[in-house]
Amino acid sequence: xxxxxxxxxxxxxxxxxxxxxxxxxxxxxxxxxxxxxxxxxxxxxxxxxxxxxxxxxxxxxxxxxxxxxxxxxxxxxxxxxxxxxxxxxxxxxxxxxxxxxxxxxxxxxxxxxxxxxxxxxxxxxxxxxxxxxxxxxxxxxxxxxxxxxxxxxxxxxxxxxxxxxxxxxxxxxxxxxxxxxxxxxxxxxxxxxxxxxxxxxxxxxxxxxxxxxxxxxxxxxxxxxxxxxxxxxxxxxxxxxxxxxxxxxxxxxxxxxxxxxxxxxxxxxxxxxxxxxxxxxxxxxxxxxxxxxxxxxxxxxxxxxxxxxxxxxxxxxxxxxxxxxxxxxxxxxxxxxxxxxxxxx
Amino acid sequence: xxxxxxxxxxxxxxxxxxxxxxxxxxxxxxxxxxxxxxxxxxxxxxxxxxxxxxxxxxxxxxxxxxxxxxxxxxxxxxxxxxxxxxxxxxxxxxxxxxxxxxxxxxxxxxxxxxxxxxxxxxxxxxxxxxxxxxxxxxxxxxxxxxxxxxxxxxxxxxxxxxxxxxxxxxxxxxxxxxxxxxxxxxxxxxxxxxxxxxxxxxxxxxxxxxxxxxxxxxxxxxxxxxxxxxxxxxxxxxxxxxxxxxxxxxxxxxxxxxxxxxxxxxxxxxxxxxxxxxxxxxxxxxxxxxxxxxxxxxxxxxxxxxxxxxxxxxxxxxxxxxxxxxxxxxxxxxxxxxxxxxxxx
Numbered sequence: 001x002x003x004x005x006x007x008x009x010x011x012x013x014x015x016x017x018x019x020x021x022x023x024x025x026x027x028x029x030x031x032x033x034x035x036x037x038x039x040x041x042x043x044x045x046x047x048x049x050x051x052x053x054x055x056x057x058x059x060x061x062x063x064x065x066x067x068x069x070x071x072x073x074x075x076x077x078x079x080x081x082x083x084x085x086x087x088x089x090x091x092x093x094x095x096x097x098x099x100x101x102x103x104x105x106x107x108x109x110x111x112x113x114x115x116x117x118x119x120x121x122x123x124x125x126x127x128x129x130x131x132x133x134x135x136x137x138x139x140x141x142x143x144x145x146x147x148x149x150x151x152x153x154x155x156x157x158x159x160x161x162x163x164x165x166x167x168x169x170x171x172x173x174x175x176x177x178x179x180x181x182x183x184x185x186x187x188x189x190x191x192x193x194x195x196x197x198x199x200x201x202x203x204x205x206x207x208x209x210x211x212x213x214x215x216x217x218x219x220x221x222x223x224x225x226x227x228x229x230x231x232x233x234x235x236x237x238x239x240x241x242x243x244x245x246x247x248x249x250x251x252x253x254x255x256x257x258x259x260x261x262x263x264x265x266x267x268x269x270x271x272x273x274x275x276x277x278x279x280x281x282x283x284x285x286x287x288x289x290x291x292x293x294x295x296x297x298x299x300x301x302x303x304x305x306x307x308x309x310x311x312x313x314x315x316x317x318x319x320x321x322x323x324x325x326x327x328x329x330x331x332x333x334x335x336x337x338x339x340x341x342x343x344x345x
Numbered sequence: 346x347x348x349x350x351x352x353x354x355x356x357x358x359x360x361x362x363x364x365x366x367x368x369x370x371x372x373x374x375x376x377x378x379x380x381x382x383x384x385x386x387x388x389x390x391x392x393x394x395x396x397x398x399x400x401x402x403x404x405x406x407x408x409x410x411x412x413x414x415x416x417x418x419x420x421x422x423x424x425x426x427x428x429x430x431x432x433x434x435x436x437x438x439x440x441x442x443x444x445x446x447x448x449x450x451x452x453x454x455x456x457x458x459x460x461x462x463x464x465x466x467x468x469x470x471x472x473x474x475x476x477x478x479x480x481x482x483x484x485x486x487x488x489x490x491x492x493x494x495x496x497x498x499x500x501x502x503x504x505x506x507x508x509x510x511x512x513x514x515x516x517x518x519x520x521x522x523x524x525x526x527x528x529x530x531x532x533x534x535x536x537x538x539x540x541x542x543x544x545x546x547x548x549x550x551x552x553x554x555x556x557x558x559x560x561x562x563x564x565x566x567x568x569x570x571x572x573x574x575x576x577x578x579x580x581x582x583x584x585x586x587x588x589x590x591x592x593x594x595x596x597x598x599x600x601x602x603x604x605x606x607x608x609x610x611x612x613x614x615x616x617x618x619x620x621x622x623x624x625x626x627x628x629x630x631x632x633x634x635x636x637x638x639x640x641x642x643x644x645x646x647x648x649x650x651x652x653x654x655x656x657x658x659x660x661x662x663x664x665x666x667x668x669x670x671x672x673x674x675x676x677x678x679x680x681x682x683x684x685x686x687x688x689x690x
Contacts, residue, residue: 222647241586299511302567
């Protein structure tokens with residue numbers, strides 16, 4: 001089976017039934033100390049990332065999350081809860097647990113309040129990894145919302161990216177996600193790191209003994225390098241779009257650490273939702289959005305490209321295609337997940 | 346006097362007292378048909394852009410705006426007003442006038458409602474040019490707000506930028522601005538086009554018979570070009586940060602045209618405000634923001650850079666420096682403004 005992946009595998013892939021994977025991985029997280037509910041939500045989220053072709057946020061994370069539970073970086077038994085802070089704002093306190101169920105609660109809650117009030121915001125604090133944040137903005141957009149997710153604030157532990165004009169890694173890759181109802185094929189979803197590449201690529205290149213693309217990494221002297229080892233010798237990833245990605249990252253860091261901080265566990269997040277139906281009836285909005293998106297899809301491709309894509313559609317198309325077939329994982333990843341399951345049993 | 350400018354002038358510069366400029370330009374706009382209030386707000390906004398060193402949005406726009414009033418592209422006599430749309434949301438209707446006073450009203454109103462409710466949004470419709478949108482997010486941040494401004498929607502008249510992977514200009518340069526209270530030197534303010542360069546640079550390069558920087562423009566075949574004439578022969582500006590700037594632009598176009606549309610005059614805008622004091626007391630937030638920003642300012646510069654800047658500080662520093670000295674304009678621009686004033690008198 002042909003799989004869209006950024007990974008160049010030495011081994012082969014294996015296709016597993018979605019239900020089987022979710023059941024197995026839910027079992028692993030339960031054994032690691034999660035409640036049945038948390039275990040299931042995390043498993044479903046990871047399986048969905050693989051279904052969308054976003055392997056970096058897929059089931060391979062099972063191994064990392066179990067490690068992080070065992071090392072007490074995250075608390076397996078924690079349950080997220082809605083709290084009202086001392087200034088009256090609504091927050092989800094992750095209680096030091098994994099961020100995925102906290103983001104699920106936050107999405108549901110902020111959409112509900114935006115339906116009532118037109119706009120709403122929610123802070124998500126004391127959480128570990130939040131999974132693929134585009135999944136939550138997509139979920140909100142499916143409910144008629146414009147949703148904006150900004151955060152991280154974890155630069156003390158994750159100094160990966162140089163500020164524009166600087167030659168030292170100071171900032172995390174602080175991602176942004178925005179979702180909004182789209183045309184006939186569903187929401188437009190943007191989900192990107194504010195750095196030229198995600199941190200994981202450095203590790204992937206190191207482990208594959210490969211060079212990185214040009215112009216994404218600098219060495220400790222601020223010179224462009226393609227050698228991943230230069231990152232570990234005091235280098236830094238460049239910000240996406242120069243001053244622009246840098247500015248987005250600074251804003252995210254101020255939101256997460258100065259406004260919502262202090263950051264614990266891994267990061268803090270802000271989710272803003274706005275009810276689009278307060279501005280236009282959904283059918284008209286969809287028709288006009290489809291006009292815009294059709295113009296983009298019809299644009300003649302530039303050299304080296306097959307077509308122009310609409311943000312969020314590639315993931316959704318892949319999910320549609322794969323959900324009748326199953327999840328197609330590197331066999332090695334699947335064997336590691338099976339071994340972990342055997343170990344717990 | 347040394348002036349920070351992107352313009353390479355053939356002629357010299359002249360320094361004019363701020364009050365004198367504002368009085369003269371206010372008079373011009375009054376003669377063009379604006380109310381005293383609108384004329385003054387626009388003049389003050391343009392003078393402030395020059396004071397901040399953002400000449401592209403400064404007093405040279407006086408000539409363009411007067412042309413646009415005369416051609417009826419914008420209505421000089423229009424006054425913006427707050428309206429409640431049929432779904433109950435608050436909007437500023439610019440009534441076809443210039444966008445600057447509409448943005449002023451919107452900023453004041455959205456901050457007031459966010460103070461009361463924690464978050465608020467406002468749409469700005471039926472407006473011409475909105476000036477420097479960073480001025481409004483800065484103003485909101487000065488009032489303790491996180492402010493996000495997104496919009497445009499004017500692709501039918503402003504096809505300037507190719508989608509990522511495409512080779513035809515389809516989108517406008519759809520800018521974003523975000524402001525948030527910062528450290529000891531004031532707010533962090535981000536204000537950028539989602540394209541690699543603003544459209545004005547193409548015209549500047551053409552009129553100066555100059556080449557553009559590398560990798561910002563493609564010709565009609567999608568090949569990178571430095572020749573501004575290629576833009577006028579069916580080329581396009583590239584999106585900033587590739588797929589990332591493109592995705593931001595698509596979201597802006599869907600917000601402005603599908604959600605807030607139909608776009609009239611020039612564009613539609615959405616401003617979202619969130620009261621940061623609902624999450625942390627202002628003094629603590631300022632202390633932590635200053636820690637973040639000081640780390641960035643202290644970062645060793647990369648080759649070719651003097652220092653790392655914090656988004657929004659360059660403009661503010663320049664304003665502080667210049668406001669006791671006056672506005673330093675290209676003499677030719679000032680002569681044109683004087684001639685326009687004489688013509689009206």
